[in-house]
Amino acid sequence: xxxxxxxxxxxxxxxxxxxxxxxxxxxxxxxxxxxxxxxxxxxxxxxxxxxxxxxxxxxxxxxxxxxxxxxxxxxxxxxxxxxxxxxxxxxxxxxxxxxxxxxxxxxxxxxxxxxxxxxxxxxxxxxxxxxxxxxxxxxxxxxxxxxxxxxxxxxxxxxxxxxxxxxxxxxxxxxxxxxxxxxxxxxxxxxxxxxxxxxxxxxxxxxxxxxxxxxxxxxxxxxxxxxxxxxxxxxxxxxxxxxxxxxxxxxxxxxxxxxxxxxxxxxxxxxxxxxxxxxxxxxxxxxxxxxxxxxxxxxxxxxxxxxxxxxxxxxxxxxxxxxxxxxxxxxxxxxxxxxxxx
Numbered sequence: 001x002x003x004x005x006x007x008x009x010x011x012x013x014x015x016x017x018x019x020x021x022x023x024x025x026x027x028x029x030x031x032x033x034x035x036x037x038x039x040x041x042x043x044x045x046x047x048x049x050x051x052x053x054x055x056x057x058x059x060x061x062x063x064x065x066x067x068x069x070x071x072x073x074x075x076x077x078x079x080x081x082x083x084x085x086x087x088x089x090x091x092x093x094x095x096x097x098x099x100x101x102x103x104x105x106x107x108x109x110x111x112x113x114x115x116x117x118x119x120x121x122x123x124x125x126x127x128x129x130x131x132x133x134x135x136x137x138x139x140x141x142x143x144x145x146x147x148x149x150x151x152x153x154x155x156x157x158x159x160x161x162x163x164x165x166x167x168x169x170x171x172x173x174x175x176x177x178x179x180x181x182x183x184x185x186x187x188x189x190x191x192x193x194x195x196x197x198x199x200x201x202x203x204x205x206x207x208x209x210x211x212x213x214x215x216x217x218x219x220x221x222x223x224x225x226x227x228x229x230x231x232x233x234x235x236x237x238x239x240x241x242x243x244x245x246x247x248x249x250x251x252x253x254x255x256x257x258x259x260x261x262x263x264x265x266x267x268x269x270x271x272x273x274x275x276x277x278x279x280x281x282x283x284x285x286x287x288x289x290x291x292x293x294x295x296x297x298x299x300x301x302x303x304x305x306x307x308x309x310x311x312x313x314x315x316x317x318x319x320x321x322x323x324x325x326x327x328x329x330x331x332x333x334x335x336x337x338x339x340x341x342x
Contacts (some may be wrong), residue, residue: 001025001049003057007193009033009170011057012232015043016050017078020302023206023235026078029197030057031190033170036068036093040173040188040197041234042082050082051089058091068093069166071173072112072128073199073234074185080122083110102127111166113175113184131186133177134163141177141218146225154225158189176226180216181208187219189226196228202245204236207252209306213317217253220246256294257314261323263293264338284327284335287312 003013006029015026028050031038037058043050058065072080087097099108108127112119119128137157140146146154157163164175172191178201179185188197200208201219210216223231223246231239239245264285287308295307315336318324325339 001053003053003061005061006232006238009192010190010195010232011062013050013054013057015078015082016047016053017044020300021209021306022078023203025235027232027234028054029232030054030062030067031171031173032065032168034168035063035065036168037062037065038069038071038166038168038171038173039067040071041073041079041199042070042086044078045081045083045085051085055089055091066091066093068096068109068168070096070110071166071188072110073187073197074182075115075118075122076182076200077122079199079234083122083126084124100126111164113186115182115184118182131164131175133175133186134158134160137163138177141179141222142215146218146221149225151225151227154222158226159191176222178219178222180210180212180219182211187223189228194229196223196226196231196242198223198231199234202231202233202239202249204233204239206236207249209309210313213253213313214320217250220250257318260290260294260311260314260318261338263290264324264336282337284337286333286335290336
């Protein structure tokens with residue numbers, strides 16, 4: 001699978017790692033027009049074809065350009081796993097290599113919003129610089145203060161001096177905080193083309209797993225405010241109608257939430273799978289019961305695991321919204337019940 005030129009300043013390089021969650025493989029992107037380029041994400045590091053494809057594209061189609069900066073959207077291995085393998089590649093700028101190894105006096109030219117707990121799984125002794133995001137922009141995402149802001153306000157915060165940015169010839173890239181898939185997830189905004197690289201926050205023709213639904217929806221709303229011309233996702237095809245896709249994802253998540261609540265309201269005393277308890281007018285549901293009634297007989301262990309993960313996080317949001325409550329039984333089983341009628 002050859003690298004694909006998306007514009008005069010953007011190339012897409014597939015990670016050669018297809019799967020149920022990665023779809024056709026991780027999308028990585030090369031940005032810029034000059035001798036030094038930016039790489040967004042690195043694949044999983046297990047596919048020699050990826051390094052070959054990236055190197056061929058840089059040599060044959062980009063004038064033997066070198067990767068001088070690497071941006072990472074989040075800590076998952078299919079986005080960070082290739083970093084170590086890139087160090088030995090001839091198409092990596094030597095100054096980038098020395099910065100990763102900590103053998104020069106400057107900052108590392110690999111940038112990521114650092115996550116102390118999860119980064120240690122892939123980072124090892126490699127030096128990575130933290131992405132500092134505008135505090136006001138981040139506050140608007142986490143505290144749901146986007147409603148009154150127009151696009152220009154958001155754009156000024158994204159491209160302003162208080163927010164992370166990096167530039168090479170032909171490409172200026174700014175950080176956009178988009179938590180929800182992971183806590184530290186960052187998307188990247190290409191100023192010259194009004195393009196957003198969404199990582200795993202928003203996928204093409206698919207829905208992503210998430211660890212915090214409230215944050216994910218807030219991130220979607222931030223994307224709507226930014227109103228990019230197109231979105232280049234971490235997996236799946238290019239999103240050329242961003243508003244339609246973002247709104248579809250929001251509706252999908254809220255519809256799933258409504259479905260879970262309807263299951264809990266309509267199936268009292270009529271469950272098929274998993275532990276349940278009845279306490280007067282309250283009925284407590286186990287995860288397997290809720291999963292079967294919400295998703296039905298879903299096939300494939302990996303898909304089931306992902307769906308259960310999302311279901312648990314839907315329930316966490318409903319608990320935070322004080323619509324659902326939970327309890328832990330003596331054997332460690334967690335049960336859920338509606339705490340107030342809708």
